[in-house]
Amino acid sequence: MGQINFGGTLENVVTRQEFTLDKAREVLKDEVLAVIGYGVQGPGQALNLRDNKFNVIVGQRKNSDSWQKAVADGWEEGKNLFDIEEACQRGTIVMNLLSDAGQIHTWDTVKAQLTKGKALYFSHGFGVAFNQKTSIVPPAGIDVFLVAPKGSGTSLRTLFLEGCGLNSSYAIYQDATGRAEQRALAVGIAIGSGYMFETTFQKEAYSDLTGERGVLMGAIAGIFEAQYNVLRGKGHTPSEAFNETVEELTQSLMPLVANNGMDWMYANCSTTAQRGALDWKDKFRDATTPVFENLYESVASGREAEIVIEANSKKDYRAKLEEELKELRESELWQAGAEVRKLRPSKS
Ligand SMILES: NC(=O)C1=CN([C@@H]2O[C@H](COP(=O)(O)OP(=O)(O)OC[C@H]3O[C@@H](n4cnc5c(N)ncnc54)[C@H](O)[C@@H]3O)[C@@H](O)[C@H]2O)C=CC1
Ligand SMILES: CC(=O)[C@](C)(O)C(=O)O
Ligand SMILES: [Mg+2]
Ligand SMILES: [Mg+2]
Structure with missing residues (x-):
């Protein structure tokens, strides 16, 4: 991890030259990445992961518009497309890309599958930072982190296809395995981030909403x-x-x-x-x-x-x-x- 002087302030930054795609593949070689939700960030991240040859599955409400969209993008029911509960059960890193309100309504279902050693990933600090309102309180025994692309999921995908990357922030909320940071950085590179700067769940949520x-x-x-x-x-x-x-x-x-x-x-x-x-x-x-x-x-x-x-x-x-x-x-x-x-x- 390098430190960069941003107009007088030193910050931690991780680039993809430093944390390479090969390194991300090594860190995630035994993981199943379950992308839950197929709205805007879901497709961007899931398709980039698929093209980068990671072991990725999609979880979505059956027969919803987003389910149809996933089918149109080549995800196959029973192979790499499941309902939310089954995808969370199969995933070792559960990537919660439901809408921020949707995350509240599905939390009990998702939480039940978060067994020891798994990781819970978000692309926003919202659910955890505002947990007095969302009731999203992650169980002990799992890693919890975020990588938040600083742009639309649509841009994440188009920039990836053009061979560029979008910048993201990352934050670790809970490190149960001792590997939370490695997992977070690997997922961040795997979804197509060009570089990542460090933040916290609360800072990400406040700055993003502002x-x-x-x-x-x-x-x-x-x-x-x-x-x-x-x-x-x-x-x-x-x-x-x-x-x-x-x-x-x-x-x-x-x-x-x-x-x-x-x-x-x-x-x-x-x-x-x-x-x-x-x-x-x-x-x-x-x-x-x-x-x-x-x-x-x-x-x-x-x-x-x-x-x-x-x-x-x-x-x-x-x-x-x-x-x-x-x-x-x-x-x-x-x-x-x-x-x-x-x-x-x-x-x-
Ligand atoms: N839209 C974007 O490009 C960006 C989004 N984010 C974050 O990424 C996450 C996902 O955002 P979006 O892709 O915009 O989400 P979205 O609003 O497009 O919704 C994603 C999915 O959630 C599902 N969903 C909504 N309510 C549900 C419910 N009650 N039960 C089951 N499924 C439900 C919808 O079917 C949809 O497929 C959020 O945390 C958001 O803040 C972060 C950066 C940019
Ligand atoms: C695209 C993005 O980063 C936003 C504007 O914060 C969002 O879609 O929530
Ligand atoms: Mg944003
Ligand atoms: Mg936002």
């Missing part, structure tokens, strides 16, 4: 709407408002930030833009800091977990989410976006 509600998803969608609405209100056309809010960001400016940092993107814009953006950056930071403080508090108090558990335990939770996404899709902003995307010049 990130997705904040800058990664919630804040970005909200700030897009705010600017787009102001431009539209002042008489700008939808195509102008969309280009100046979203298209230029995703197509031109964010790739520059991704490749070389914020100052590089600024340096490649006009001096007019740089002067104004440097001044306004601080105003946006100061205006939004109280919202982020409020968000973190809502996460740390367990309130966000409570909301998720309540909403996503309802029978029609998927239909409800679909309805809200449809509303987003059908808004003028994102309808304009659909047209703008079609106009993107392609290579010819």
Whole structure:
């Protein structure tokens, strides 16, 4: 394990050059990896494990949509596709990739199969960090760890197919066998992580919920709407408002930030833009800091977990989410976006 200096702070990082796929195969040679749940992370991790030639099986509710998806991906009932209980029974490392609410409802079934020496794996700290609300308290005698890919399961799969890897965090909650860390790192490499940085279950849960509600998803969608609405209100056309809010960001400016940092993107814009953006950056930071403080508090108090558990335990939770996404899709902003995307010049 190497230590890397991140802008002045030393952190533990494990790369796949250091912890190779061959080493992961050696560590996991006697293990059966049971991926429970086949939503978004389930397929990404299970298919990468299969392609990397690990001994992997899938557990899913029979005859659900996700079961059909698993069958379509080539998993075979009775061979490497089972119901949740049987997969947990056959697995030596139970990889719990059910939805965070689903993990609560199936916990008694999963727990009953967690016999001495097995390992319980998550891709989120949620269930354990909020166990006062989830009642997910792992039994003694097993290893408990997480590897949380910092991105969608869809990206984990596509980056794997492109020969790249997605970065993940990892954490050990319980080491009963003395091998928990080796098992965790091996699984992390096996699912296609490019490198892993160390965290704890609580830190992962708090930062992940803050990130997705904040800058990664919630804040970005909200700030897009705010600017787009102001431009539209002042008489700008939808195509102008969309280009100046979203298209230029995703197509031109964010790739520059991704490749070389914020100052590089600024340096490649006009001096007019740089002067104004440097001044306004601080105003946006100061205006939004109280919202982020409020968000973190809502996460740390367990309130966000409570909301998720309540909403996503309802029978029609998927239909409800679909309805809200449809509303987003059908808004003028994102309808304009659909047209703008079609106009993107392609290579010819
Ligand atoms: N979606 C993503 O790309 C990411 C997810 N994660 C974490 O990975 C885990 C899995 O997340 P997703 O793949 O998004 O889950 P998901 O919301 O797609 O659900 C996964 C599966 O759980 C099953 N399920 C839900 N409720 C159930 C119940 N009551 N009984 C039995 N099965 C039930 C569904 O059939 C589905 O196949 C979560 O801990 C999540 O926080 C972490 C990083 C990114
Ligand atoms: C993709 C990811 O890492 C998220 C946004 O945290 C999630 O899907 O929960
Ligand atoms: Mg995340
Ligand atoms: Mg998340």
